[in-house]
Amino acid sequence: MSSIAPDPSPSATPGPFPQGVHVLRSPEGLATALTVLLSAIGGISLVLSGAGLYRSGLQDDLVSGPSAEASESLSGLDSLTIPLDFLHDVLYLATAVVFVVWFHRVRCNGQVFRPDGFTQSAGWAIGGWFIPFANLFFPYRTARQTWDASTQYAPDGTHRQVSGSPVVAWWLAFVVSAVLDRVASRQYIAALSHEALSDAAAFMAAAELSVAAAALLAVLFVRKLTAMQRVKAVQGPNAAV
Numbered sequence: 001m002s003s004i005a006p007d008p009s010p011s012a013t014p015g016p017f018p019q020g021v022h023v024l025r026s027p028e029g030l031a032t033a034l035t036v037l038l039s040a041i042g043g044i045s046l047v048l049s050g051a052g053l054y055r056s057g058l059q060d061d062l063v064s065g066p067s068a069e070a071s072e073s074l075s076g077l078d079s080l081t082i083p084l085d086f087l088h089d090v091l092y093l094a095t096a097v098v099f100v101v102w103f104h105r106v107r108c109n110g111q112v113f114r115p116d117g118f119t120q121s122a123g124w125a126i127g128g129w130f131i132p133f134a135n136l137f138f139p140y141r142t143a144r145q146t147w148d149a150s151t152q153y154a155p156d157g158t159h160r161q162v163s164g165s166p167v168v169a170w171w172l173a174f175v176v177s178a179v180l181d182r183v184a185s186r187q188y189i190a191a192l193s194h195e196a197l198s199d200a201a202a203f204m205a206a207a208e209l210s211v212a213a214a215a216l217l218a219v220l221f222v223r224k225l226t227a228m229q230r231v232k233a234v235q236g237p238n239a240a241v
Contacts, residue, residue, distance in 0.1 A: 113149045
């Protein structure tokens with residue numbers, strides 16, 4: 001799909017899609033990078049989830065009294081999780097940047113596919129992430145409208161319904177994981193007793209598991225939407241069968 005961008009010059013042969021401010025640009029490379037980054041985040045989150053459950057058990061051992069073995073195990077666990085947490089944060093930041101770039105690109109492609117399919121300008125594919133409270137809805141609306149615009153029509157040119165469940169699943173998982181991660185972090189910081197630390201570690205394990213699930217669903221969403229745009233760009237607005 002790397003060569004799908006139409007020639008914007010006046011002499012270019014008209015293609016199946018209108019030419020205007022936006023031209024088709026391949027999201028394939030960005031989608032591949034996101035697949036790698038999101039997979040790495042998901043893998044690290046699974047490791048951190050297991051570490052959280054192990055930490056919770058060690059804190060339970062300390063409830064009844066001091067334990068040299070449990071304290072030593074906690075120290076060893078910290079030597080593993082602290083660098084993993086740092087790597088996780090770095091990867092998360094890098095993924096956020098690449099995702100927003102990919103998100104804006106597929107949104108612009110959607111404008112070419114269906115100019116009347118959007119209620120906001122393409123700039124909101126970026127800006128919508130940074131407005132408090134609105135960022136709980138704006139990106140989802142952009143994603144859903146881009147998904148619909150990237151769907152081929154039926155062979156006769158009539159509207160064809162395609163399930164948007166990958167969009168819904170990704171967005172719900174993303175919001176839930178973000179909320180759980182923030183709550184878990186505050187709970188762990190506020191924990192002062194071994195009982196509280198045990199509960200906080202268990203909650204952190206659940207939050208990390210939700211991050212892994214969100215990363216997996218994000219990969220499925222990214223790959224599917226990218227594939228839909230590739231098919232529509234190559235085959236045209238109407239499905240072959």
